[in-house]
Amino acid sequence: MKISVRVPATSANIGPGFDTMGIAFPLYNTVTIEETVMPGSGVIIELVSDYNYKDKALLEQVPRDNTSIVYKAVELLYNSIGQTPGELKITINSKIPMTRGLGSSSSVIVGALIAANELLGKPADESALLSIATELEGHPDNVAPAILGGAVFSSVQPDGSVVYRKLPWPKDWKLTACVPDFELSTNIARSVLPKDVPMSDAIFNTQRFGMFIYSVYTHDSKLMKLALDDKLHQPYRMHLIPGLSEIMGLLRYEDDVLGCVISGAGSTILLITENDGREKAKSVVKSVWNDHNIKADLYDFDVENEGAKIIV
Numbered sequence: 001m002k003i004s005v006r007v008p009a010t011s012a013n014i015g016p017g018f019d020t021m022g023i024a025f026p027l028y029n030t031v032t033i034e035e036t037v038m039p040g041s042g043v044i045i046e047l048v049s050d051y052n053y054k055d056k057a058l059l060e061q062v063p064r065d066n067t068s069i070v071y072k073a074v075e076l077l078y079n080s081i082g083q084t085p086g087e088l089k090i091t092i093n094s095k096i097p098m099t100r101g102l103g104s105s106s107s108v109i110v111g112a113l114i115a116a117n118e119l120l121g122k123p124a125d126e127s128a129l130l131s132i133a134t135e136l137e138g139h140p141d142n143v144a145p146a147i148l149g150g151a152v153f154s155s156v157q158p159d160g161s162v163v164y165r166k167l168p169w170p171k172d173w174k175l176t177a178c179v180p181d182f183e184l185s186t187n188i189a190r191s192v193l194p195k196d197v198p199m200s201d202a203i204f205n206t207q208r209f210g211m212f213i214y215s216v217y218t219h220d221s222k223l224m225k226l227a228l229d230d231k232l233h234q235p236y237r238m239h240l241i242p243g244l245s246e247i248m249g250l251l252r253y254e255d256d257v258l259g260c261v262i263s264g265a266g267s268t269i270l271l272i273t274e275n276d277g278r279e280k281a282k283s284v285v286k287s288v289w290n291d292h293n294i295k296a297d298l299y300d301f302d303v304e305n306e307g308a309k310i311i312v
């Protein structure tokens with residue numbers, strides 16, 4: 001038996017929603033798991049990438065043994081029903097740029113879990129899969145939209161379960177992922193964050209996340225522009241993305257530009273615009289990064305409302 005699962009890329013945080021908010025977009029990794037008939041071969045992991053510039057070298061460094069997150073995902077699922085994985089071949093077809101804040105690792109965790117779950121006759125439901133994926137990833141903001149599609153907020157409860165809801169992202173709020181040619185590992189981007197934050201910063205984010213949710217429901221662009229700010233992670237990560245503070249400064253007062261935020265842990269910058277704002281914002285990013293000798297791919301996208309999907 002062979003199962004392939006296609007999983008969308010995701011952009012997490014979206015300003016004030018650190019470790020909480022995420023949005024899916026139409027760029028996909030595919031994870032295929034097949035049972036092999038070679039006794040003793042264990043779990044074989046293969047990676048294929050269509051994404052080229054620096055990622056070929058990155059691909060070489062991805063573990064293919066039992067330290068791989070894909071292996072761990074499959075093992076956790078098997079263990080949850082008292083089994084261990086037998087002879088399996090796992091193939092990852094990677095189209096999502098790696099270590100750029102686009103949910104590449106979440107996508108393979110989710111893909112492996114859903115494929116293994118299907119092979120095992122679906123012992124886990126959606127929320128159980130989400131809890132396992134969150135345990136592996138450490139936070140739910142990428143894995144939730146990767147499973148569900150759309151714009152999703154999620155919250156980890158004290159018992160490890162995840163509460164999540166999809167929000168009605170307005171169609172005319174356009175998204176652009178500006179993906180630079182340099183990597184930024186989530187471990188490094190999390191290591192620069194403080195263990196504690198001032199109460200005033202926690203209040204700042206709570207206020208803005210309230211505005212964020214309300215503005216999505218009421219399609220209030222003015223309110224969203226005020227909401228897309230953050231004091232929990234962006235100020236600490238700003239120096240890891242050359243030109244970012246300049247880009248944010250230049251875009252802050254532009255009409256039709258609702259915001260410019262770090263996508264996940266970076267290095268991608270996510271632009272949220274309406275009407276004529278998109279081209280204006282993109283030219284600012286291109287020009288500032290050009291001054292810093294940073295090459296980038298800019299992807300315009302609509303929210304992918306479909307989450308992970310079994311395709312074979």
Ligand code: HSE
Nearest residue numbers: 012019141186264265
């Ligand atoms: N919320 C996470 C972070 C997403 O910003 O560190 C990255 O995986």
